[in-house]
Amino acid sequence: MFIIILTYQKDLTVVEAHLAQHRAYLDEHYASGYFIASGRQEPRIGGVILARxxxxxxxxxxxxxxxxxxxxxxxxxxxxxxxxxxxxxxxxLIE
Known part of the structure; x- marks a missing residue:
């Protein structure tokens, strides 16, 4: 199992502009069973993905x-x- 920590390198306006594409990417990997959970960090400086x-x-x-x-x-x-x-x-989810 892996924890993937994303840290934004661009302004939130740029993040928002690519968010739909990023969510489609997440959906693809949820459908395959590869991703278990994901979400944004608080404060909003990036995100976290839990993957198998x-x-x-x-x-x-x-x-x-x-x-x-x-x-x-x-x-x-x-x-x-x-x-x-x-x-x-x-x-x-872990077996």
Missing amino acids: ASRKEEVEEVVQRDPFFQHGIASYQIIEFIPTKHCEAFAP
């Missing part, structure tokens, strides 16, 4: 397809996360 993948390189490839990445709108930090404890309802 077997390798960090796989996550890096997926990130490169994000319109925010392609247009230099956000920088990305990818953190591998191995859950050792979780609630029962979360189990199907």
Whole structure:
């Protein structure tokens, strides 16, 4: 499992201009089961995506397809996360 932290590099007006494309990208990866959760940071300086993948390189490839990445709108930090404890309802998402 991976945590992807996006930090905006552009003004929010630029973020807003590309938001529909970014959401379409998110929808595509939710449909495939790859993304588990996502949302914006508060204060609004970027976002967070929780993703399932077997390798960090796989996550890096997926990130490169994000319109925010392609247009230099956000920088990305990818953190591998191995859950050792979780609630029962979360189990199907990490197995």
